[in-house]
Amino acid sequence: MRHPFKSAASALLILLIAGCGSSGPNTELERQQAGKSDTKNPFLQSEASWDNDEPGLFDDLFGNRKQEEQLAEQTSRIEQLERELIRRAAEGSAPSRTPERTAALEFTGVRNKVGVLLGEELAGSALGGQIGAALAGVAPDYPLSLVGQTELQRALRDARCGEASVDCARALALYPGLRVLSVVELAERDEDRLVLRIQEIDTALGIDYPAHAVHLPVVDAQVPRLSLEALGDKLLLSALERSRIAPWFTRAFAAEGEDFYLAAGAESGLKPGDRLAVRDGGKIIRSPSGSVAAWMPGAHKGVLEVVSLAGNDLAIARLVSGQAPREDDPITLAD
Incomplete structure (x- = not known):
C-alpha cells in the first residue's frame, strides 16, 4: 500500500x-x-x-x-x-x-x-x-x-x-x-x-x-x-x-517424479489449471546498432499444467503432452 x-x-x-x-x-x-x-x-x-x-x-x-x-x-x-x-x-x-x-x-x-x-x-x-x-x-x-x-x-x-x-x-x-x-x-x-x-x-x-x-x-x-x-x-x-523486451516466462528449477517445480506462483499470477508451454530456447533480436530490441521464444516442445501452488511464489506443474522441460528451457503461457 x-x-x-x-x-x-x-x-x-x-x-x-x-x-x-x-x-x-x-x-x-x-x-x-x-x-x-x-x-x-x-x-x-x-x-x-x-x-x-x-x-x-x-x-x-x-x-x-x-x-x-x-x-x-x-x-x-x-x-x-x-x-x-x-x-x-x-x-x-x-x-x-x-x-x-x-x-x-x-x-x-x-x-x-x-x-x-x-x-x-x-x-x-x-x-x-x-x-x-x-x-x-x-x-x-x-x-x-x-x-x-x-x-x-x-x-x-x-x-x-x-x-x-x-x-x-x-x-x-x-x-x-x-x-x-x-x-x-x-x-x-x-x-x-x-x-x-x-x-x-x-x-x-x-x-x-x-x-x-x-x-x-x-x-x-x-x-x-x-x-x-x-x-x-x-x-x-x-x-x-x-x-517488456520479452514476453513473460519462467523456468523449472527442480523436478520430482511427475512434478516440476516452477519459480513462479501466486504472486506472479499463476493459478491451478493454467496451461504453460515448454519452449526450445529463444532468440534475441538486435537493432542495427547492436542493442537488444526483443526476444522471441523458441518452438513448442511440450505443455505443462499447474496443479498446485507452493510458498509465496512457487508452483508445481505436470507434463500434459510433449517433452518435459530442461533447466534452461523457457516456460511461457500457452497460446
Missing part, C-alpha cells in the same frame, strides 16, 4: 516530479521523453542542478525568500499535513487511487519478478532499510512481483556468488525466477546529498545495462521520504520497461 503522505500529496508531486537524476537516457523511449520536457525533479536532483545557482525546491514551493524562512515554513506545513494524515489514518480514511494505481491493483495477468540488491555499504544500514521500506511501499503500484532483499542474498549465497555479476544473475533467473535485477551502491555522500550507482541486469537474457547515477538530497542528515519513494518509482519503472 502506498504511503498515505504520498497519496495525499500526489497532486503536488505531479507538478514537481518530472524526471530522475541520472547520467542520461538509456533507451530510445527515455530519450524521447527527456526531450519533451525540461522540468526538474526536486526530489532526485541531477548534479548539474544541485550545484548551480538556479532556484531549488524551496524557491519553487514558497517563492524567493531566505532559506531559513522557507525551511521553517515548509517544516511547519509538513508537520501539519502529517498530523492530519495520521488522524485520517486512525479514522480509516482510504488512500487516494490514481487511474494508474487502480490499473496496477486490478491487474490480473502474470507478473515478472524483479529485485533490488543493495550494495555492501547500504545493506544492513539505516538508509538501506529506508530504501527497502520505500520500495515495498510503492511496489503495489506496478504489475511486478518484488523479490525481497533477504531472498536475493540467500539465492546468491546458494549460487556461491560474492557479487551480482551477469554470470551470477543467470542463477537468479533460474531461482527465485528473477527477470530484472537492479544493484544499488553508495557512490558518494556529503552533508547535502548522496549519489547512488545503479546497475541493471536482465537476468533471463543476460543483458548488462550501462550503470547510471541518481542523486538524492540530504536534509538534517536524512534523505527525505518523498525522495526515497521517487527512487523506488524510478527503479521499478525502469525494471518494468526492461522486462
Whole structure:
C-alpha cells in the first residue's frame, strides 16, 4: 500500500516530479521523453542542478525568500499535513487511487519478478532499510512481483556468488525466477546529498545495462521520504520497461517424479489449471546498432499444467503432452 503522505500529496508531486537524476537516457523511449520536457525533479536532483545557482525546491514551493524562512515554513506545513494524515489514518480514511494505481491493483495477468540488491555499504544500514521500506511501499503500484532483499542474498549465497555479476544473475533467473535485477551502491555522500550507482541486469537474457547515477538530497542528515519513494518509482519503472523486451516466462528449477517445480506462483499470477508451454530456447533480436530490441521464444516442445501452488511464489506443474522441460528451457503461457 502506498504511503498515505504520498497519496495525499500526489497532486503536488505531479507538478514537481518530472524526471530522475541520472547520467542520461538509456533507451530510445527515455530519450524521447527527456526531450519533451525540461522540468526538474526536486526530489532526485541531477548534479548539474544541485550545484548551480538556479532556484531549488524551496524557491519553487514558497517563492524567493531566505532559506531559513522557507525551511521553517515548509517544516511547519509538513508537520501539519502529517498530523492530519495520521488522524485520517486512525479514522480509516482510504488512500487516494490514481487511474494508474487502480490499473496496477486490478491487474490480473502474470507478473515478472524483479529485485533490488543493495550494495555492501547500504545493506544492513539505516538508509538501506529506508530504501527497502520505500520500495515495498510503492511496489503495489506496478504489475511486478518484488523479490525481497533477504531472498536475493540467500539465492546468491546458494549460487556461491560474492557479487551480482551477469554470470551470477543467470542463477537468479533460474531461482527465485528473477527477470530484472537492479544493484544499488553508495557512490558518494556529503552533508547535502548522496549519489547512488545503479546497475541493471536482465537476468533471463543476460543483458548488462550501462550503470547510471541518481542523486538524492540530504536534509538534517536524512534523505527525505518523498525522495526515497521517487527512487523506488524510478527503479521499478525502469525494471518494468526492461522486462517488456520479452514476453513473460519462467523456468523449472527442480523436478520430482511427475512434478516440476516452477519459480513462479501466486504472486506472479499463476493459478491451478493454467496451461504453460515448454519452449526450445529463444532468440534475441538486435537493432542495427547492436542493442537488444526483443526476444522471441523458441518452438513448442511440450505443455505443462499447474496443479498446485507452493510458498509465496512457487508452483508445481505436470507434463500434459510433449517433452518435459530442461533447466534452461523457457516456460511461457500457452497460446
